[in-house]
Amino acid sequence: MPRQDRAPDALRAVTLEPDVARHAEGSCLIKFGDTHVLCTASIEERVPPFLRNSGKGWVTAEYGMLPRSTHTRSAREAARGKQSGRTQEIQRLVGRSLRAVTDLPGLGERQIVVDCDVLQADGGTRTASITGAYVALHRALARLVAAGELPRVPLLEPVAAVSCGLVEDQCLLDLDYAEDSSAQADANFVLTASGKVVEMQVTAEDVPLAPAVIDALMSLAVRGTRELAKLQVQAIGQTV
Amino acid sequence: MPRQDRAPDALRAVTLEPDVARHAEGSCLIKFGDTHVLCTASIEERVPPFLRNSGKGWVTAEYGMLPRSTHTRSAREAARGKQSGRTQEIQRLVGRSLRAVTDLPGLGERQIVVDCDVLQADGGTRTASITGAYVALHRALARLVAAGELPRVPLLEPVAAVSCGLVEDQCLLDLDYAEDSSAQADANFVLTASGKVVEMQVTAEDVPLAPAVIDALMSLAVRGTRELAKLQVQAIGQTV
Amino acid sequence: MPRQDRAPDALRAVTLEPDVARHAEGSCLIKFGDTHVLCTASIEERVPPFLRNSGKGWVTAEYGMLPRSTHTRSAREAARGKQSGRTQEIQRLVGRSLRAVTDLPGLGERQIVVDCDVLQADGGTRTASITGAYVALHRALARLVAAGELPRVPLLEPVAAVSCGLVEDQCLLDLDYAEDSSAQADANFVLTASGKVVEMQVTAEDVPLAPAVIDALMSLAVRGTRELAKLQVQAIGQTV
């Protein structure tokens, strides 16, 4: 059945709630419809070994899902004793996406660890994570500015992410779980507010894709991330 | 500095919000002041090997803390590749506490897995977990009753838990993190609504305790858990 | 069948044999009936990171069971690649119990590691471990005194542990395996020679307990640990 509750090029209802966590230096609870991710940013006054004495900082990310965030319960990764390949793939993606818009020398020799924990999942957890992580990161950096530790927030521009896909031969923006499960192709785009590409991953689930489909998905993504970037800016603005 | 914002024998503000999770069969978000735990109960139509063909069910629990639920960030257990001794101790305690009030033959040959995930920590995460887990468990079982799978909810009576401690030679109910950190003794009580003891753990942090202190802590616990049991019943009642 | 070979408030035959291990700085082979635990104390001239340059020492413990110490063979934890939750719970308990009677600043910046290895198990392995560990620890510290490294043994008073339980509605001291397996409630008490409480853990196995039962179990424990403390003092005395 084709999508009925919103237009093919529409996002789900998106909300960003900054400063929800009492202890973290920065935080944001982001909701893409029924997908809810708690993002926290923690400041550490040390950097990984390869950056010591470089004057540059680092941003890294970790990702997890609560065992019953999903339709059926998934085994707890801490109990199984290792993170899945999927988890590692996603946290590497989130980290790279944030670093692409961070002025690392401007951050100084410190590290920000962003944790993205999925409280409830309904498709698009990695794109919601990136979008919320940006806000959490900004809040933590703003705290450093407020404390006089940094002259300005060392972020170049907002970064946001959204999924697109081909479902029943129709290109759709921001897939939910049901759509994602039946998609012929699944793509994740990480774009800046100005429409530049940070990361782009396209996977044909079923049959290989004509290049024209890629272009169509990209157009949807540009539209979707522009809207998300506005919401990010609003959310950060309202905290002042 | 002695406790100022509430009486020595008062709980923090406690709220229980059932049915917060979209996918879990039962759930409850419980808050003991700034300690927030998301409890979900998942029904599985199988039991551990030692119960196969016994006609009896099982209730088990897992526990986790989000990395930045704490004052400073803790390493993610999934990334370290194992659960700490503390985590295992707590999840074993939660499981035993729930089983003590469950009619396991009445549950039939199925297992309920209760996940307690700490979103924000300010002391008392294990006692909040047990108290919230009971509500999540009840909600999952009520669903089985509603579906005609069980004739009645196989729970004997509510079970709730609270910490008590000796701080600056004063017995206090429901310690927050700051109190817990400076406590001379720390105790956790798991009691039923009728005041019976399910689990009791007392630890002298500093100097060994006179037996009279144990009695005083127990009195506080009886009072605290009676109040918590009322809130559990209310929370469950309002879902009907 | 009720206990027949000894009174409800009697310990099993207890022996403590200090200095049994050739290499360890302190050691004690303790027997609670058919439960035999080899305790060794090893002195290390370094402390955990959080105590460096604090002037304070540390006491920690590890626990293990030989695979065929039990009625049926248990998997070797080293082969399974991890210690069970039960093992970690016990070794944390032993460590806390010993630290509660140790003058850590008086120990100076060194660590004592106490290993409790169960050679044969028949119930009460954790309480035998604590009781024997105290003697091993004392012997290691006495050696430091003899070598002029410490002015006196930095122990405040003896600490001993015993289990109690409710079996067929009767309160019993020092349960063996058969009694423990059929107990309605199981409690472990760690008390000092002067009757103060260091740790106390009560678990209702079957049905929750009336508070009066707790008092009865506590009385038994006070009696049992007083007797154990005498045996500890004797065992240490005979080594001089």
Add this chain to the structure above:
Amino acid sequence: MPRQDRAPDALRAVTLEPDVARHAEGSCLIKFGDTHVLCTASIEERVPPFLRNSGKGWVTAEYGMLPRSTHTRSAREAARGKQSGRTQEIQRLVGRSLRAVTDLPGLGERQIVVDCDVLQADGGTRTASITGAYVALHRALARLVAAGELPRVPLLEPVAAVSCGLVEDQCLLDLDYAEDSSAQADANFVLTASGKVVEMQVTAEDVPLAPAVIDALMSLAVRGTRELAKLQVQAIGQTV
């Protein structure tokens, strides 16, 4: 320094040597310049649990690098006790790429495991792995056909992969290690012989990319994979 030994749109010298492994049902040693990968395909007469009794087969892949395939020695993953996130990302990519061109029902209920082991690395190990893996897979399937187990090779069309990147503002095909290390953007394309997209991953290493760059990289990739597909067909043809 810009690329000097070949045109910006030229592949490195590529060779594919099928049937190099004595024991594997299918194999191919592929070289992209100084990057050498040994690909073997092993037939297993069983499928993962989720496919049992489905009538469908499965293709999966594993990836590894010899410790000294790299410029400086890397720790052996078997000794470290886990596969890195990068390794898992790559082996998941190889598996998805092969499945996208495999007629899984036509394979029948059996599994092909393709191992890609990097003997020597100089950039592009994942793209060489996919390209060589296709040939190894084809050889294993042809053996099933020869044995009368399958009526035809259940592969839809060849699949090949190549990297492209932006280096000193120039778009280059098939980056070697030195180019990859200094690239502003790095992309991996998995395309079919007919130019359809199976997987596409673009990562901006330094600054976000204008969409036009993506198009330019895609054009290079189409050209490169078309050439690789010819070499695959040749390599398979010469084995007959």
Add this chain to the structure above:
Amino acid sequence: MPRQDRAPDALRAVTLEPDVARHAEGSCLIKFGDTHVLCTASIEERVPPFLRNSGKGWVTAEYGMLPRSTHTRSAREAARGKQSGRTQEIQRLVGRSLRAVTDLPGLGERQIVVDCDVLQADGGTRTASITGAYVALHRALARLVAAGELPRVPLLEPVAAVSCGLVEDQCLLDLDYAEDSSAQADANFVLTASGKVVEMQVTAEDVPLAPAVIDALMSLAVRGTRELAKLQVQAIGQTV
């Protein structure tokens, strides 16, 4: 300093004490001087997968050292999460040695697991383990005979092991720890009572050895194991 307390071709004081463990089907506490190993044999009514429905049995072994069996404390393998290469080498050796003298079809489809746990170490723990393990294994099998489960003990002849070494250019039998630490060569021989070779491992620690040295070590080993076999037979005989 050359060996002074015994002749170069003399064993240390050896004692074998069978049936020391209450729960194990067979057991033996063996002492080679200050090296003490507790060997237990456990009967399991199942075999490894590769022997199912073969009518044959299996004998396997595990080995461990208590953390403070050694001169300085060694890390507990269960805590480190894996067995060392040395441990695995030894337990594989013990298992092979026992299987070489066991009539596996005569054992029937069951498995004997022999655990060798070093309570105190002073060199030669692997040879003491093998020698004691034979007695523990015999005791467990004799119990099966006594129970009418087997017509006779399915062991072909006794197997014993001893170390030899070249120390200060002198060949010595049964090295203790001090001798072993300064040995130029170290050899372990596993021989049957009739003088046949089951396993033989020679390692030149310092400089490679002339073949004549091997012969000299072998002669010592034949003499030593003949004596050990007598003690094994005696120990088993006295249990009747």
Add this chain to the structure above:
Amino acid sequence: MPRQDRAPDALRAVTLEPDVARHAEGSCLIKFGDTHVLCTASIEERVPPFLRNSGKGWVTAEYGMLPRSTHTRSAREAARGKQSGRTQEIQRLVGRSLRAVTDLPGLGERQIVVDCDVLQADGGTRTASITGAYVALHRALARLVAAGELPRVPLLEPVAAVSCGLVEDQCLLDLDYAEDSSAQADANFVLTASGKVVEMQVTAEDVPLAPAVIDALMSLAVRGTRELAKLQVQAIGQTV
């Protein structure tokens, strides 16, 4: 069936190809018939902790098999998360064998890590590894000499290894997989070019061995390793 393609005392066709790996400081691809092992030697300017400031160097080895180097695919050790006991046994043997002919003080405070990776297996992988590893090690050390870092290659004499075995009551040199699988006894000898013993391991697979068999196997090994040592010298000579 007895061996038909070569004499009982003949090696398989042996080739040693030095300098095959582009990045490693030393390397050798060795073939013993269908057994192919890639050996690389990596120089590290640091030593294990126990040698720091000793002025002495270290040589260590790691060993692995590609998953489909074997007749049927073996699980990848990196994926299983640990190295097998067999792998650890072999890599310890290779390391000891190389150290026995290395002048460790002459090496200076650096470490050489030799990796032996089996590309294809047909029996004798550990003996081929040792034989090839010597050449790789020599090549790496010669590079240090050429760079003026060392005055001479700090190797005392060549070391080589070969297997021998008793098959159908006949002593054979250099067993292939089929012979090894049906051997009554299996022995591995590591000898120097001058015929001295570095390591010797004999295992009776089936029935214990008469001492005369050991002598016969040793004679074969002396002959075989003398021939291998010539090939090693030739291979190293041709690189000059």
